[in-house]
Amino acid sequence: MDAPRFKVGDTIRTRVDNPPGHTRLPRYVRGRTGVIESFRGVSPVPDDTVANGVRGSDVPYYGVLFAMQELWGKDAEPGAELVIELWESYLQ
Amino acid sequence: MSSHSYATASQPHNHDKDATRVALTARTAALEAALVAAGVLQSEQVDELVETYAEKLGPRHGAAMVARAWTDDAFRQRLEEDATGIIRDLGYDLEGSQHRDLPFATLRAVFNTPEVHNVIVCTLCSCYPLFVLGPQPRWYKSPEYRARMVIEPKKVLSEFGTTVPAGKTIRVWDSNAETRYLVIPEQPKGSEDMTEEQLRALVTRDSMIGVTVLPDLT
Numbered sequence A: 001m002d003a004p005r006f007k008v009g010d011t012i013r014t015r016v017d018n019p020p021g022h023t024r025l026p027r028y029v030r031g032r033t034g035v036i037e038s039f040r041g042v043s044p045v046p047d048d049t050v051a052n053g054v055r056g057s058d059v060p061y062y063g064v065l066f067a068m069q070e071l072w073g074k075d076a077e078p079g080a081e082l083v084i085e086l087w088e089s090y091l092q
Numbered sequence B: 001m002s003s004h005s006y007a008t009a010s011q012p013h014n015h016d017k018d019a020t021r022v023a024l025t026a027r028t029a030a031l032e033a034a035l036v037a038a039g040v041l042q043s044e045q046v047d048e049l050v051e052t053y054a055e056k057l058g059p060r061h062g063a064a065m066v067a068r069a070w071t072d073d074a075f076r077q078r079l080e081e082d083a084t085g086i087i088r089d090l091g092y093d094l095e096g097s098q099h100r101d102l103p104f105a106t107l108r109a110v111f112n113t114p115e116v117h118n119v120i121v122c123t124l125c126s127c128y129p130l131f132v133l134g135p136q137p138r139w140y141k142s143p144e145y146r147a148r149m150v151i152e153p154k155k156v157l158s159e160f161g162t163t164v165p166a167g168k169t170i171r172v173w174d175s176n177a178e179t180r181y182l183v184i185p186e187q188p189k190g191s192e193d194m195t196e197e198q199l200r201a202l203v204t205r206d207s208m209i210g211v212t213v214l215p216d217l218t
Helices: A046-052 A068-072 B002-010 B013-037 B043-056 B059-071 B073-089 B144-148 B154-158 B194-202 B205-211
Strands: A011-013 A033-044 A059-066 A080-087 B106-111 B118-123 B169-174 B179-184
Touching: A033 A046, A033 A080, A046 A059, A059 A068, A068 A080, A080 B179, B059 B073, B059 B106, B059 B169, B059 B179, B059 B194, B073 B106, B118 B179, B144 B154, B154 B169, B169 B194, B179 B205
Parallel strands: A080 B169, B106 B179, B118 B169
Antiparallel strands: A011 A033, A033 A059, A059 A080
């Protein structure tokens, strides 16, 4: 398992894709800019485990913070934000 | 009460609900029988899990952790840093049962402050810290809650009767991956002289999900 690519405070952008199978990267956070909030550890990416039928190797995953206006536009509620856990393979 | 619309919005017509329940029961029984026949499951394991979630787990566990965090700074510190370790020590992760190969529960406590109000959702399904709160309320599992809480949290909170002051950050946690979240509400003003045992009785399940705050004592 490689060392984590990101550290707390890093700005990241999530990938844009349309996977045919299971994913834990919901559509509403794809192609969005956020900030690494925390390092959560390592675990297999469920997308890969489901696609390959065997438990995958450990991949670093993070708590990532997004402003609501980044997700939903200028009319989103100000002062609201979201934290979601994302594996490194979801991040560009 | 303000959660009424969520409780009823996801309930189908009674006739449909009975038919759905019968179909789901039959399907679940068939799945269990198939897994037992394949040797990957014992019925006794299912019984133990059902009993654990129905009888042994519940929001009093979460309330006890909250009350202790309010009164014990060392515990609060550990809750911030290693909530998973705490539930492991308390035996809430089923480790002492027959299910040693189940994934370890991963818990993170998120603390409400004067600056930040936390609230929990699972948009993908209905992931929830069962081991400290017991089973989810029906509204938590509804498509309406799961979709709207990540889009317009302040509005949804107002429908639960919770007004978040202007200038306070609302932080929504989507439980999409490994971690399950427990909101630690702010301690009500006026409760400072209460014992830990008395404080436990103040903590509601909904405040630990984050859809409500605990009222100040007059």
